[in-house]
Amino acid sequence: MTLILRLLKETHHLNRYLLLSIISASLCTIFQFSLLLLTLRALIQPTANQLWPMLAIILGLGLLIGITRYGEQYSGHYVAFKILSDFRIRLYRHLITLAPARLDDHHSSQLLKTITQDINAIEVFYAHTITPIATAMIILIFQGVVFGHYAIWLGLTAVISYLLIGLLLPWGYARLIAPVTPRLAKADRQNQKTITELISNQFVLQQHGLTNWAQKQANQTNATYAAGYRQKANLQSQQTVVITLFLTITTATFGWLVIKTHQPIWLAILFPLTFQRFLSLANLPGALSNGLAASKAIFNLLDEKPDINDNGTQTLSTGQSAIQVVANNLNFTYPKRPTDRILAHFNLTAVSPKIIGLIGKSGTGKSTFLKLLMRWYDPQSGTITIDGTPIQNLTLASLRQSINYMAQEPIILEGTVWDNLTLGKSFPEAKINDLLTSVRMKTVVDRLEHGLDTPISPRSNPFSAGETQRLSLVRALLYPSQILLLDEPTSNLDSINEAIILKTVKKHYHGLVLLVTHRKSSLAICDQVLDVGSLGAKAD
Numbered sequence: 001m002t003l004i005l006r007l008l009k010e011t012h013h014l015n016r017y018l019l020l021s022i023i024s025a026s027l028c029t030i031f032q033f034s035l036l037l038l039t040l041r042a043l044i045q046p047t048a049n050q051l052w053p054m055l056a057i058i059l060g061l062g063l064l065i066g067i068t069r070y071g072e073q074y075s076g077h078y079v080a081f082k083i084l085s086d087f088r089i090r091l092y093r094h095l096i097t098l099a100p101a102r103l104d105d106h107h108s109s110q111l112l113k114t115i116t117q118d119i120n121a122i123e124v125f126y127a128h129t130i131t132p133i134a135t136a137m138i139i140l141i142f143q144g145v146v147f148g149h150y151a152i153w154l155g156l157t158a159v160i161s162y163l164l165i166g167l168l169l170p171w172g173y174a175r176l177i178a179p180v181t182p183r184l185a186k187a188d189r190q191n192q193k194t195i196t197e198l199i200s201n202q203f204v205l206q207q208h209g210l211t212n213w214a215q216k217q218a219n220q221t222n223a224t225y226a227a228g229y230r231q232k233a234n235l236q237s238q239q240t241v242v243i244t245l246f247l248t249i250t251t252a253t254f255g256w257l258v259i260k261t262h263q264p265i266w267l268a269i270l271f272p273l274t275f276q277r278f279l280s281l282a283n284l285p286g287a288l289s290n291g292l293a294a295s296k297a298i299f300n301l302l303d304e305k306p307d308i309n310d311n312g313t314q315t316l317s318t319g320q321s322a323i324q325v326v327a328n329n330l331n332f333t334y335p336k337r338p339t340d341r342i343l344a345h346f347n348l349t350a351v352s353p354k355i356i357g358l359i360g361k362s363g364t365g366k367s368t369f370l371k372l373l374m375r376w377y378d379p380q381s382g383t384i385t386i387d388g389t390p391i392q393n394l395t396l397a398s399l400r401q402s403i404n405y406m407a408q409e410p411i412i413l414e415g416t417v418w419d420n421l422t423l424g425k426s427f428p429e430a431k432i433n434d435l436l437t438s439v440r441m442k443t444v445v446d447r448l449e450h451g452l453d454t455p456i457s458p459r460s461n462p463f464s465a466g467e468t469q470r471l472s473l474v475r476a477l478l479y480p481s482q483i484l485l486l487d488e489p490t491s492n493l494d495s496i497n498e499a500i501i502l503k504t505v506k507k508h509y510h511g512l513v514l515l516v517t518h519r520k521s522s523l524a525i526c527d528q529v530l531d532v533g534s535l536g537a538k539a540d
């Protein structure tokens, strides 16, 4: 209930459209009911002198049905699409405050599900629950009163039948289906994950003769999913059968009452045609349970507090070339692994212009220190200062603009080669060509049919790993910054690529470079080498 109230509160600005949808839907059903009633009455009890007025009324009702149906669809879809876009925008905005830390942990696939599938489920929830329930209640009263006007027993039978079919049965089945839905969703996720892994890791599986084993795993998760799906489908078919049975019984009872109370026979024909709005409620349990589960996931994400705040007000002056970074007595554990201390009393001083190599055993915390410097996370205690200013006192924008970060896996964006280098800012082509020449990429790019205008994307990248890394160095050099963080940028590359990258950095970069590396050959360009283990990073 709290969830539903919060959903309504969060979308209160759309309430007038919801109301419009409910009013249009109710009017539409009232006009349909009146049309059926008048037509049946005219057919079964024809009166010659009423033919033309009757035809005019029927035509008028037809027109009104069209208009109100349009109003219902228009406002319903408006609410649904607005909710879709509003929640997406809110979630994206919120994610920007949570990222990069939130995307740095290992649950980003769940996050993507929340952004895509869960928002869609909320949209379905609004489209298929609130308006249908409210409309059904209005129609229940209206049709109950109309039938009651002919005979009180007819009115009562109609109301009880509507309640049974629109409320009690769906509610009963909702209780039966409720435990199955999350189980099914979990099995579905597991199944998709297993199959994706089976396909994407096929090479490794074949190499180790594990294809059959992986296939068995996939069959098992698939069987669990299929069993859950069958259970849900069975319950839903059962519900359809029970509803049909109830409809038959209530129609027969109503017909019998019509005869008993000497009412016109067309009332008995009209009655079974008046269930449309109540039958549509039968699908409610599915939409409701999916919608509630989805809103829970979305609200959990929206309620998540960022690991860092952006309360700093100072900015770094961008012009100066010399810069000093000091880490003083840092203590840090990742929020998700609070018992695993990564940095303990960690100290480091680095002054530009200099290339400083950071070395240390795998997992000691070299990349972690870079993440603290970029403020993906804040340390539990200790400070990092740049030119004497604690980085918490700087605006995030200023801090991050003063740092260029190149990771082991270069980032390729959807767009042309030019877009990927310039990130939308305008640069003289000669400057780009110069840098491309420095990293020996000019001829590689020129060989492409459309040169710098060639479209590339993470899925369709015509460059090798080394070439992509060299392009991302050009991007880094185009955007001036005082600090360049290189997180094992050459570890996947051959010595030629490594040499090109390091020589270009040495030649073109005049700020402070922190180079995390395991390769002895990379250390040759460093002015200073620091072993993070001796500075306070995790010893084992």
Ligand SMILES: Nc1ncnc2c1ncn2[C@@H]1O[C@H](COP(=O)(O)OP(=O)(O)OP(=O)(O)O)[C@@H](O)[C@H]1O
Residues within 6 Å of the ligand: 104, 105, 106, 334, 336, 337, 342, 360, 361, 362, 363, 364, 365, 366, 367, 368, 369
């Ligand atoms: N987002 C995270 N959440 C929890 N633990 C993390 C996270 N990122 C890294 N770790 C853990 O922190 C420790 C230090 O990782 P880090 O990547 O800083 O080490 P590293 O010295 O750069 O290692 P390598 O040389 O292998 O790249 C590791 O044990 C790692 O598993």
